[in-house]
Amino acid sequence: MTLDFEKETLIKELKKRKPKKVLVQLAEGIKQNAHEISEWIESLGIECIFSGESCWGACSVAIQEAQALGVDLIVHFGHAKFIDVDFPVLYIEVKDILDLSSILKKSIPHLKNYKKIGLSYSIQHRHDIQKIKDFYEKNGKQVTLSKKVGTNAYEGHITGCEYRGLKAIQEGVDCFVIIGNQFHAMGAALAVKKPVILLDVYNDEVRSMAGLREKILKQRLFSIEKFREAKNIGIIIEIKPGQKFGNPRKLLEKLRAAGKKAVVITMSEVTPDKIMNFYNVEAFVELACPRIALDDFAKYPKPILTMLEAMVAIGERSWNEIVENGIV
Ligand code: SF4
Incomplete structure (x- = not known):
């Protein structure tokens, strides 16, 4: 596999936009290419800083880092534009050159x-x-x-x-x-x-994907059951601009009305260590990336649900209905 970092598009756009200083975000998997990209950008007389924070999707636009560093532009490699944000961003999608x-x-x-x-x-x-x-x-x-x-x-x-x-x-x-x-x-x-x-x-x-789908659905039902038994709930929100999958205030009210104790917790990124530190919280619902709950079941010792699954756990939606319409 060869990666095409669309150097010509990058150079053309930078010449047009004329930033003095840029923050570069590289998707996970292409962070090892920082040196060559740095050379291209700095050859134009532009100061270049790479974000070392994780960048799993185009939802992760590093606006706060960019503002703190005083850059004029974010150059985001490896994803297509996802949402409108209040900061100039140049997306370079990166092509995988493969013989298919x-x-x-x-x-x-x-x-x-x-x-x-x-x-x-x-x-x-x-x-x-x-x-x-x-x-x-x-x-x-x-x-x-x-x-x-x-x-x-x-x-x-x-x-x-x-x-x-x-x-x-x-x-x-x-x-x-x-x-x-x-x-x-x-x-x-x-x-x-x-x-x-x-x-x-x-x-x-x-x-x-049939077998994997069945396996994940069983895991989800197991987590929903555990969540039902839990009294103390943590609602996790992330500050990434594209990760707002539900209204934490409304969810808090619904959980409390369902007899749970609940708190809202913000994280820059959900990790098992951070989850463990809230040792009195028995179960979580996350309004950040829905794939954390769905894909990382084995990584977390406590149940983590998506918003939709939490609605199932408190009886506002039925499991069959969400499976029918898609749990993502
Ligand atoms: S929210 Fe999750 S799945 Fe969606 S773009 Fe971001 S990292 Fe990817």
């Missing part, structure tokens, strides 16, 4: 029972999507890209917490094909009812 011909051929037997395919990709594969669509159409499939809805930047684009674009086309497709890695495909499998097939382009593997 082998994995595409490998996927055909997995799709033999499906004629109509819903297709989605994580941002690094956007440049390949027309070729992928053409390939499947030549192999007799009807292909529909997921809709551009909510925080998706393009038709077909998915992030780990925005699956409404897939839901919008699900009635017209037999299955979904996700180009990328397990993170996005697993989210899709929890969001839609139709089968989800992952083309794991990094491991050259084609996999159904």
